[in-house]
Amino acid sequence: MNGYDSLQKFEVPEIIHGLGAMGIAGQCAKRLGGERVLLVTDPGVIHAGWVDEAVGYLRAEGLKYVVYDNVVTNPRDFHVEEGARVYEKQECDVIVAVGGGSPIDTAKGIAILVSNHGCIHDYEGCNLVTQPVPPLVCIPTTAGTGADVTQMAVVTHSEKRMKMVILGRAIMPEISLIDPRLLQTESSELIAATGMDTLTHAIEAYVSSLSWTLTDPHAIHAIELVSEHLVHAARYKDIKSLDGMSIACLEAGIAFSNAILGAVHALAHPLGGFYDIHHGLANAILLPTVVRRNMEYSLDKYARIARAMGVDTNGMSLETAASSSLLAITKLIEDLGLPSRLSEFNVNPDDISLLADLAKDDMCMRTNPYCYSKDEIETLYREAL
């Protein structure tokens, strides 16, 4: 869309939310023209029993299926290729992903390869997927990724130990079935880490240079919901808090798929590729560091974030109000008992220059309120060590 870069966009898949939403998985796959389903998941989700349940819904509609579950955190290029071979060998025609960000991103990668061919490395970047991909139905089992409603996938280049961001309209899922029941089998640690991923999505989308009228209310509401529900959800796993987090994740996903992200994600991606740090934890550690530096470029917005996190900013100067967002974020991380330093993950200070090179070129840096230089990025990493 040359010459029309100033246009604003808003695109979301069909979203169906509620207790029992997974029950229409078979109907959805069928409506999309599917007869043979590749169900992409991981061993944890199978262990929790959700795949058995999902398979029942596929069977009830007379669909054939094959399960691909060789999926790991920070999903790898070679798993995407393996999954694509299974899809082709079994002559599948629709993909259903049941899981967190890793199975969903693996499913997106498989969808790309079986229709656009070549190597998944070829598609790193923006809008390089040109051929239509098979229909994808997502059923998230975490409230963090948002990948079920975004046109983004992140796959690890195993040789380079680097996370590749693949962005484009072609990989938007057709349908997301958001069933808060599925969050009940997460560990408290996973709820906390994925919840911080959601918070980071919402904050980065809100301060992004591409944010607009249609993304802002979803970003702000997601921040409010995280503040209200995350600690309770991680502690007690009650369905009300988990439902709140499922909506937070959804709205943050809607916001960031259309407004993209920022420096936290740009710095977190190399950490995932290099050290295999869980994406939510990497975000949680980097978020305060980046907010502290980002703030001056968008005081109004950080003040609004503080209010969304429950801070009464009445009578505060704009600077103080903006700073209070940082305090609220730090307190939330403490309340969740999450690690707060990169050194806890054996990040080697000697790697920082290389990490900074990768972060500088990460697509997410382009929409940050300020585009950090390599030196500044190294400083950010050191502050988080």
Next chain:
Amino acid sequence: MNGYDSLQKFEVPEIIHGLGAMGIAGQCAKRLGGERVLLVTDPGVIHAGWVDEAVGYLRAEGLKYVVYDNVVTNPRDFHVEEGARVYEKQECDVIVAVGGGSPIDTAKGIAILVSNHGCIHDYEGCNLVTQPVPPLVCIPTTAGTGADVTQMAVVTHSEKRMKMVILGRAIMPEISLIDPRLLQTESSELIAATGMDTLTHAIEAYVSSLSWTLTDPHAIHAIELVSEHLVHAARYKDIKSLDGMSIACLEAGIAFSNAILGAVHALAHPLGGFYDIHHGLANAILLPTVVRRNMEYSLDKYARIARAMGVDTNGMSLETAASSSLLAITKLIEDLGLPSRLSEFNVNPDDISLLADLAKDDMCMRTNPYCYSKDEIETLYREAL
């Protein structure tokens, strides 16, 4: 989706907004696989020059096209049939609608007939369109209808003089290109009337029994934008106010496509079918009457609507706050200089029983906060006479 009625849904087309958005019409039609475009519009839009501009963008992409412009306010079944014959004869494969609600609804009707065949009357109701329809790109020239982002079309049954509501996922447009420039050639009267349509969409979607977390912020923001921009837009047609109204219309459309509408629309449809009253004017006249009666079933929501319309409800009782929404609506209609009584359109009191029969069965009544009986509907019509 039997047995899953409690699930909540959210679906919107791809939305592209901004000055010059129409410029990518050709690229969009092509991306959807189109080679021969049926461009549906009306004589007023042609006169304003927008069709010439649109056709230029189609030509620039090497697309063939044919224009169908036999479209009237409250579009008729026989025009839909005529347009479908043109589509088939010219072997079109994509539809571009340029205009207000009438060309867009006509385009949706044509899309249904060329793929599902039969008579347009067969599709009145919910989800009766079962075959996929040709891709539809909408370019709205009014800020009222929202039809460019909804899964709803309203077509007049010419023999019965009755408006048929057609609702279903199949008729959601693929892409909406929202270019506020196009609103500049509307008359002030049309801006006012279509703006009241937008306000009615937002209010009815917000109080609807199907409203939820994902529709509410869009409904409320639409109400805020109408309060801020409509009077100014109608008086001065400045691009800032028109842009505000274009977003209001869009967000109201997103809200009501997913939360559906209420009693104002149920009562307005028969007036359009019987007396050919402009839909926006019918809504403007009925809105205060319905709000007065609806209020008691949803005091909280009407109080929130009052705040969105700029009323400071601090210190007011809930009842007073809710009532102040009615005052704000009435004042807006007065400021716009719109007619406020049905008698100005020669509505015959003898027809009221028949009108009430139709309104009672209108699909939009089902999601109103209270389902009015036939007697109560007759009273509502009489109060608006």
